[in-house]
């Protein structure tokens with residue numbers, strides 16, 4: 189992890205290079221990207237079959253970083269999933285480019301905020317810190333607190349809180365996490381604390397959920413495993429350590445071993461958004477299930493559906509095969525939520541909307557002890573005027589250089 193930043197630093201001094209934050213151009217293929225950056229196509233040839241499949245995980249519009257000297261690309265770090273990234277790097281000694289897949293580097297820091305309330309906490313946070321997710325998280329933490337009237341906040345009321353934020357080269361990744369917060373209104377202090385498991389506590393106790401009845405609502409019905417008598421030969425992982433290559437290689441789907449010709453069944457009701465040949469996936473079908481869910485069925489010998497066709501759960505959409513980059517007949521099954529690969533086995537319980545009776549939960553506070561220390565810390569903070577960290581693009585760049593310099 190440190191090595192990469194040091195590498196970045198070495199390059200910055202050598203070339204007086206600049207780190208550039210950019211987006212993956214819509215519809216651009218990996219080989220077009222290499223071409224645009226004058227990288228020889230021999231780099232593409234050097235990438236293993238398995239790694240080539242991962243190139244398909246790059247999404248149009250994804251944020252990534254480039255280290256550039258004028259127009260020459262010295263390094264690019266392109267995320268695939270949340271924990272891994274593609275690294276393209278120019279080796280200074282030989283002038284050749286190298287491809288690798290490495291864990292994502294991030295820094296987690298604590299930030300503090302103490303602010304007078306002038307309109308509402310959420311508006312004040314947005315104006316002073318320029319971070320909507322943080323404002324939302326603060327409001328959400330004080331939700332369901334009948335003793336606080338948000339419409340009655342007035343001059344002299346204050347808020348103070350600590351939060352943690354993961355950053356990658358100065359850019360925030362994942363959501364901010366408020367760990368403790370205080371809202372002082374009308375001379376009364378109200379507290380919320382959040383533990384590592386994400387559970388909320390007030391100053392007097394733990395806020396717990398309890399069942400308070402049932403209600404008819406739209407829910408997401410279960411999907412199904414896309415083959416009968418499933419046999420998993422390879423599971424989903426962002427970080428799979430390859431025993432032979434001795435490197436991390438993500439596998440963003442689940443492989444089911446099955447004989448060629450075994451029927452592949454739609455995991456849920458939906459609409460076919462793609463049925464055709466796609467690089468390493470060979471003959472592949474993608475089905476959109478609504479709610480941002482898309483399932484993917486790769487390496488088919490024969491497809492039974494066309495793009496645009498409506499399918500129902502359990503319907504045969506094709507047959508197991510060995511097309512694309514595959515070492516033997518199997519079904520590679522992928523599941524995506526809003527374009528992000530997720531573990532199909534963990535999320536297969538969601539999708540296809542139906543109406544059902546579901547339990548209604550309410551919250552109540554259960555007495556606990558031992559948060560005096562955090563309370564005092566917040567009270568002390570509310571009397572400070574800390575330097576606020578403002579999340580704007582200018583700031584992002586300056587942090588970026590600071591972080592590279594300090595490592």
Ligand SMILES: [Zn+2]
Pocket residue numbers: 422439441442443519520521
């Ligand atoms: Zn696979």
